[in-house]
Amino acid sequence: MQEDKLSALVKLLKPEVAAVKPSSILKFNQDISKIPGILKLTLGEPDFTTPEHIKAAGVSAIEQNDSHYTNSAGKIEVRQATANYLATKYNVHYDPASEILVTAGTTEAIFSALTTIVSKGDEVLIPTPIFPLYIPDTTVNQGVPVFMDTSANHFVLSPELLATTLKDHPRAKVLVLNYPTNPTGVTYRRKDLEALAKVLRQYNVFVLCDEIYSELTYGEPHVSMAELLPEQTILLNGVSKSHAMTGWRIGVLAAPAAIAQEIGKVHQFAITSATTVAQDAALEAFKNGLNDGQEMKQAYEKRRDYLFTALQAIGFECVKPEGAFYLFVKIPASLPQDSFKCCYELAQEAKVALIPGASFGGGGEGYVRISYAASLTDLKEAVKRLKNYLVQKS
Numbered sequence: 241m242q243e244d245k246l247s248a249l250v251k252l253l254k255p256e257v258a259a260v261k262p263s264s265i266l267k268f269n270q271d272i273s274k275i276p277g278i279l280k281l282t283l284g285e286p287d288f289t290t291p292e293h294i295k296a297a298g299v300s301a302i303e304q305n306d307s308h309y310t311n312s313a314g315k316i317e318v319r320q321a322t323a324n325y326l327a328t329k330y331n332v333h334y335d336p337a338s339e340i341l342v343t344a345g346t347t348e349a350i351f352s353a354l355t356t357i358v359s360k361g362d363e364v365l366i367p368t369p370i371f372p373l374y375i376p377d378t379t380v381n382q383g384v385p386v387f388m389d390t391s392a393n394h395f396v397l398s399p400e401l402l403a404t405t406l407k408d409h410p411r412a413k414v415l416v417l418n419y420p421t422n423p424t425g426v427t428y429r430r431k432d433l434e435a436l437a438k439v440l441r442q443y444n445v446f447v448l449c450d451e452i453y454s455e456l457t458y459g460e461p462h463v464s465m466a467e468l469l470p471e472q473t474i475l476l477n478g479v480s481k482s483h484a485m486t487g488w489r490i491g492v493l494a495a496p497a498a499i500a501q502e503i504g505k506v507h508q509f510a511i512t513s514a515t516t517v518a519q520d521a522a523l524e525a526f527k528n529g530l531n532d533g534q535e536m537k538q539a540y541e542k543r544r545d546y547l548f549t550a551l552q553a554i555g556f557e558c559v560k561p562e563g564a565f566y567l568f569v570k571i572p573a574s575l576p577q578d579s580f581k582c583c584y585e586l587a588q589e590a591k592v593a594l595i596p597g598a599s600f601g602g603g604g605e606g607y608v609r610i611s612y613a614a615s616l617t618d619l620k621e622a623v624k625r626l627k628n629y630l631v632q633k634s
């Protein structure tokens with residue numbers, strides 16, 4: 241094809257898509273993966289495998305030729321099992337026929353929800369540091385992200401900051417909340433959520449509440465925002481983290497019927513329905529795998545405790561995480577305070593790969609994210625390497 245023709249065609253593409261910057265995390269990961277002997281604590285997914293009974297349900301679905309489209313919202317049995325799961329675990333109540341969608345991972349649920357809500361110039365309130373996906377899903381819909389830096393409040397959004405931001409941003413339509421939080425591992429307790437709900441009730445705004453790590457909490461049990469603020473909450477969850485099923489691509493979205501029905505249209509245009517055999521596997525997870533996460537959780541908790549203590553001992557300070565499988569640690573003074581520089585240096589010199597905190601937005605600079613979705617043996621080796629490097633530098 242001629243160059244000038246191609247560049248004319250490229251100009252036809254949506255500018256909001258062209259403006260999305262390639263993921264800095266992805267580039268960093270590609271760069272450091274080439275380093276021989278590198279130990280990567282960068283992973284954002286469980287290092288466990290899907291439980292056997294869930295795999296068996298998937299195999300059986302294939303063998304029984306369950307390979308046709310399903311209802312766009314998902315098989316009714318899966319929606320029913322999701323409703324039971326959410327009610328049993330988190331005391332939230334949804335009608336499977338009209339208030340639940342089975343999506344292609346939480347990722348698609350985030351995209352479908354934000355596409356349904358956000359038009360040109362609408363504002364999306366995003367506390368940072370945060371999992372970056374919500375940002376392009378806002379801007380490709382011509383929305384405007386409004387960032388709220390939570391680093392001064394132990395990475396928890398305070399009701400005061402939320403109240404001022406809502407007052408200053410009358411075009412805000414939705415607050416994104418993710419807890420337990422990627423990348424900090426902090427979570428919101430009932431009293432934190434009640435204080436936020438009190439502010440939110442005064443406004444007509446949604447809360448897009450990404451509770452994908454809800455099964456991985458190490459302190460008080462998880463409280464869902466949907467329990468406190470059911471009318472305004474669009475609840476997201478799934479099996480990726482709770483059942484080590486990231487590749488099956490099943491998430492769930494729950495919201496009041498009138499809202500779920502509208503989001504269901506975008507979901508239908510985008511994917512028709514979630515993969516049928518993966519829905520069968522998720523049915524097994526929700527129905528008979530209620531406590532599958534417990535064993536994994538115990539292992540994560542042990543790793544968290546080890547890593548938290550071991551890192552503090554060598555000079556990495558951090559807030560003790562109460563959920564997910566990440567530690568968000570302050571870069572020691574002897575290392576570059578620019579988190580990308582620091583991570584490239586640690587990867588090249590100490591042969592340990594961590595994610596630069598700046599990738600997660602305001603408040604993240606000066607920090608690095610360490611994933612403990614890795615074996616205890618690898619974590620111990622990583623600490624040893626970091627310690628040796630820091631000793632060498634001092």
Ligand SMILES: Cc1ncc(COP(=O)(O)O)c(C=O)c1O
Pocket residue numbers: 284285344345346347348371418422450452478479480486489490491
């Ligand atoms: C906060 C958060 N939300 C959503 C996702 C994506 O989840 P899923 O695999 O269900 O698409 C991730 C993945 O790392 C995440 O950290």
